[in-house]
Amino acid sequence: MRLNAMNQGESCDVLIVGGAAMGSAAAHFLASTPGFRGRVRVLEQDPSYQRCATTLSVASIRHQFSTPENIRMSMFGSAFVANIGAHLALDGQAPDLGWHEAGYLFLASTAGLPALQANHATQRAEGAQVQLMDPVALQARFPWLRVHDLAGGSWGQRGEGWLDAYSLMSAFRRKAQSLGVVWQPARALALQREGRYITGVRLEDGSLIRCGTVINTAGCGAAALARTAGIDLPVQARKRCVFHVRSPARTPGCGLVIDPSGVYFRPEGDGWLCGVAPPEDQDPPAEDFEVTHQLFDDLIWPVLAARVPGFEALRVVRAWAGHYDLNLLDRNMILGAHPDIDNLLFANGFSGHGLQHAPAVGRALSELVLHGRFRSLDLSRLGWARVLDRRPLPELNVV
Numbered sequence: 526m527r528l529n530a531m532n533q534g535e536s537c538d539v540l541i542v543g544g545a546a547m548g549s550a551a552a553h554f555l556a557s558t559p560g561f562r563g564r565v566r567v568l569e570q571d572p573s574y575q576r577c578a579t580t581l582s583v584a585s586i587r588h589q590f591s592t593p594e595n596i597r598m599s600m601f602g603s604a605f606v607a608n609i610g611a612h613l614a615l616d617g618q619a620p621d622l623g624w625h626e627a628g629y630l631f632l633a634s635t636a637g638l639p640a641l642q643a644n645h646a647t648q649r650a651e652g653a654q655v656q657l658m659d660p661v662a663l664q665a666r667f668p669w670l671r672v673h674d675l676a677g678g679s680w681g682q683r684g685e686g687w688l689d690a691y692s693l694m695s696a697f698r699r700k701a702q703s704l705g706v707v708w709q710p711a712r713a714l715a716l717q718r719e720g721r722y723i724t725g726v727r728l729e730d731g732s733l734i735r736c737g738t739v740i741n742t743a744g745c746g747a748a749a750l751a752r753t754a755g756i757d758l759p760v761q762a763r764k765r766c767v768f769h770v771r772s773p774a775r776t777p778g779c780g781l782v783i784d785p786s787g788v789y790f791r792p793e794g795d796g797w798l799c800g801v802a803p804p805e806d807q808d809p810p811a812e813d814f815e816v817t818h819q820l821f822d823d824l825i826w827p828v829l830a831a832r833v834p835g836f837e838a839l840r841v842v843r844a845w846a847g848h849y850d851l852n853l854l855d856r857n858m859i860l861g862a863h864p865d866i867d868n869l870l871f872a873n874g875f876s877g878h879g880l881q882h883a884p885a886v887g888r889a890l891s892e893l894v895l896h897g898r899f900r901s902l903d904l905s906r907l908g909w910a911r912v913l914d915r916r917p918l919p920e921l922n923v924v
């Protein structure tokens with residue numbers, strides 16, 4: 526860790542820009558490292574957290590990825606969440622994250638079956654408890670599912686489900702604050718760079734915070750911040766809409782189901798959440814948070830009505846839009862330092878599956894700050910090298 530040598534003005538050892546899931550997790554893991562005495566400060570431009578991806582997330586965890594590192598990070602994430610009291614209890618009180626271990630069910634048509642089987646082999650090799658099912662087994666396990674056009678499915682038996690994202694973020698934040706981390710409601714305007722170092726961060730009010738290490742966990746604001754230090758971070762915001770629906774249908778034992786079309790649904794309260802990514806040619810960089818209701822009428826409803834008897838009577842009770850921080854290269858995160866700057870760490874481009882990776886990413890960032898390398902889980906393939914060499918490490922299971 527490069528400690529901050531300056532004494533004049535405001536200063537800290539580690540300055541984290543963006544205090545949602547990733548920033549809070551990083552702050553927690555740093556502050557809870559035995560023997561760590563550094564001063565950690567988190568800058569958050571919106572203390573209400575109304576528009577960050579964390580709050581607007583579908584907040585689900587799956588082990589069913591195609592990239593081994595993502596599988597491992599999710600396995601760490603679900604174990605962390607299931608045992609939250611051991612990590613984030615305050616005054617003996619474990620946070621209530623509303624963790625539902627209900628599984629994911631990826632469905633495949635004949636065309637999609639080879640990819641499902643290849644991903645399954647990767648997941649099993651990493652230790653995930655996933656089961657391939659043929660249509661007969663699917664029908665027996667999920668009698669409410671229409672399977673006539675399916676060639677198979679992959680069911681997560683352990684460690685997959687959903688939780689309350691805001692509660693997880695708050696639990697990280699409160700624990701970090703109890704360990705001395707300072708949260709400052711402020712917007713970082715620019716990184717002040719001198720050669721290979723960031724010496725400070727300029728705030729919107731004109732003040733400067735000098736720091737030893739900066740961590741960029743600014744979500745969809747990360748690319749703009751990186752640009753102020755001359756770094757081109759290939760991450761852009763993309764709108765994703767979520768619809769909360771009700772219907773007379775009954776779906777006992779339902780987890781998060783991903784139809785071969787890409788439409789997903791999962792139970793939520795007395796209804797279901799559902800959504801779909803728009804076609805790529807109708808997915809421009811996002812600025813607004815207006816819900817695209819046409820997606821429900823044109824893409825989601827027809828698929829759900831055909832897949833589950835009773836879903837023809839779906840009624841939307843509420844809907845919202847959030848932003849994915851999409852890594853344009855390969856839909857995988859960019860984690861670690863850029864080779865041109867020694868004391869600026871990135872954790873960006875989560876492309877819609879970052880919440881479940883927050884515990885693993887927080888831990889990884891603390892290791893990079895304190896030891897300059899990954900110690901628990903080698904995530905070096907997710908670093909800048911592949912981005913600069915234009916060697917994508919594509920994640921195939923992006924929902």
Ligand SMILES: Cc1cc2nc3c(=O)[nH]c(=O)nc-3n(C[C@H](O)[C@H](O)[C@H](O)COP(=O)(O)OP(=O)(O)OC[C@H]3O[C@@H](n4cnc5c(N)ncnc54)[C@H](O)[C@@H]3O)c2cc1C
Pocket residue numbers: 542543544545546547548568569570571574576577578579580581582583584585586711712713714742743744745746747750765766767846847848849872873875876877878879880881882
């Ligand atoms: C609709 C939707 C569904 C999703 N579903 C899932 C899911 O089921 N499972 C899953 O794992 N992931 C899911 N995700 C993705 C997940 O929510 C994100 O990957 C994760 O929350 C990213 O966390 P973050 O802290 O990096 O970014 P964010 O939560 O976006 O937080 C970034 C923070 O940085 C702050 N900030 C930005 N710029 C500045 C600045 N200049 N100065 C100070 N502060 C700044 C922002 O105010 C914000 O609070 C979903 C996302 C969306 C939008």
